[in-house]
Every structure is written in structure tokens, then in C-alpha cells.
Amino acid sequence: MFKLKVISSTVRPGRKGPVIAKWIVDEAAKHGGFEVEFLDLGEINLPLMNEAIHPVMKQYEHEHTKQWSAKIEEADAFVFVTAEYDYSYPASLKNALEYLVHEWAYKPAGIVSYSAGPFAGVRAVMSLKSDLLSLKTVSLSEMVNIPLYNQYLTEEGVFVGDEKLTAASKIMFNQLARYAKGLKIIKEDK
Numbered sequence: 708m709f710k711l712k713v714i715s716s717t718v719r720p721g722r723k724g725p726v727i728a729k730w731i732v733d734e735a736a737k738h739g740g741f742e743v744e745f746l747d748l749g750e751i752n753l754p755l756m757n758e759a760i761h762p763v764m765k766q767y768e769h770e771h772t773k774q775w776s777a778k779i780e781e782a783d784a785f786v787f788v789t790a791e792y793d794y795s796y797p798a799s800l801k802n803a804l805e806y807l808v809h810e811w812a813y814k815p816a817g818i819v820s821y822s823a824g825p826f827a828g829v830r831a832v833m834s835l836k837s838d839l840l841s842l843k844t845v846s847l848s849e850m851v852n853i854p855l856y857n858q859y860l861t862e863e864g865v866f867v868g869d870e871k872l873t874a875a876s877k878i879m880f881n882q883l884a885r886y887a888k889g890l891k892i893i894k895e896d897k
């Protein structure tokens with residue numbers, strides 16, 4: 708079983724990120740290849756990156772960084788659940804990425820993007836993918852892009868993906884498991 712961290716990116720009160728993330732966490736559990744943990748950046752509540760020493764040195768001063776580092780270190784794979792803020796991904800995710808270097812490296816990432824509008828957060832995806840390059844996180848081309856997410860919310864506010872979204876998530880998780888297996892070898896080959 709690979710350790711999968713599903714990271715919900717937005718932090719504002721009333722954010723929809725965790726609602727959508729809950730669905731993808733359930734889909735990941737159904738896949739059967741992952742031990743899944745959900746990480747809500749709104750709950751984790753990292754301050755703006757405030758470590759004095761470059762994270763490449765891994766000499767963390769603050770307890771919040773040590774805890775964040777431990778969570779990401781133990782991961783074999785990630786799914787970033789991201790909204791699109793002003794044509795990019797939220798600053799809260801950029802901040803969480805910036806705290807660490809080695810912990811992200813040689814691990815695969817699926818992306819679930821969503822939007823209240825019609826473009827499904829795909830512009831956020833492109834900027835996230837380019838930033839992940841510098842951290843050596845391998846982002847998959849297989850992903851789940853959700854337009855007009857309100858159409859998938861029940862009256863109780865639960866997100867229920869349709870057949871297409873579920874099929875896309877299955878393809879993403881299959882690839883995520885393959886890449887997790889392969890990248891583990893690269894990561895351990897120092």
C-alpha cells in the first residue's frame with residue numbers, strides 16, 4: 708500500500724475544497740492501492756513561510772514546519788485538490804509547497820481542479836504543474852478537472868461525482884500507483 712496524501716489547497720472560511728476532496732478521498736480508498744490521509748491546508752493553518760534557513764538544508768526551526776515536513780516525508784504520492792484563484796492556484800498551496808524541498812521530490816502527484824465557472828481550474832493546473840517541476844514532484848497528465856462544481860452538490864452539500872469524473876479518477880489513481888512504484892526506486896537510488 709502506498710501512502711497517499713490528498714491535499715486540499717484553499718483556506719478561506721466556507722471553502723469548497725474539503726467538500727470536493729472528501730469525494731476524491733473516497734474514490735482513492737475504493738482503488739485499494741493506497742493508505743489515504745486527507746490534509747486540509749485550512750486546518751493545518753501554516754503561517755507565511757517563516758523559516759530562516761533554506762528548506763533544502765532541512766534545518767527547521769518551527770514546530771509547524773517540523774510537523775508539515777513529517778507528513779509530506781512519509782508520503783509516496785499526492786493528490787492536490789485545487790481551486791483556481793485569479794487564473795492561478797491559491798497562494799496557500801504555494802506557501803505550503805515552499806516550506807519544503809526534499810520531502811516533495813521523486814513522488815508523483817495527481818491533480819483535481821475545480822471551479823464554480825466553466826473552465827474547471829485548468830489555468831491553475833498549468834501554473835501548479837510548472838512549480839512542481841522545480842521540486843521534482845512528478846505531476847501526471849491524468850487528472851480530474853471539474854467545471855461548474857455546483858452541479859455535483861446535493862441539497863445536503865455533499866459532492867457526488869458523475870460517471871465521467873469517477874472514470875477519470877480511476878485512470879488517475881492507476882497511474883499514480885504505477886508512478887509511486889517507479890519513483891520509489893529512483894528516490895532510494897542515491
Ligand SMILES: Cc1cc2nc3c(=O)[nH]c(=O)nc-3n(C[C@H](O)[C@H](O)[C@H](O)COP(=O)(O)O)c2cc1C
Pocket residue numbers: 717718719721722723724725790791792793794795821822823824825826827828
Ligand atoms: C479569490 C478568488 C479568486 C477566484 N478566481 C477564479 C478564477 O480565476 N477562475 C475561476 O474559474 N474561478 C475563480 N474563483 C471562483 C472559484 O471557482 C470558486 O469561488 C471556488 O469555490 C473557490 O474554491 P474554494 O471554495 O475552495 O475557495 C475565484 C474565487 C476566489 C475566492
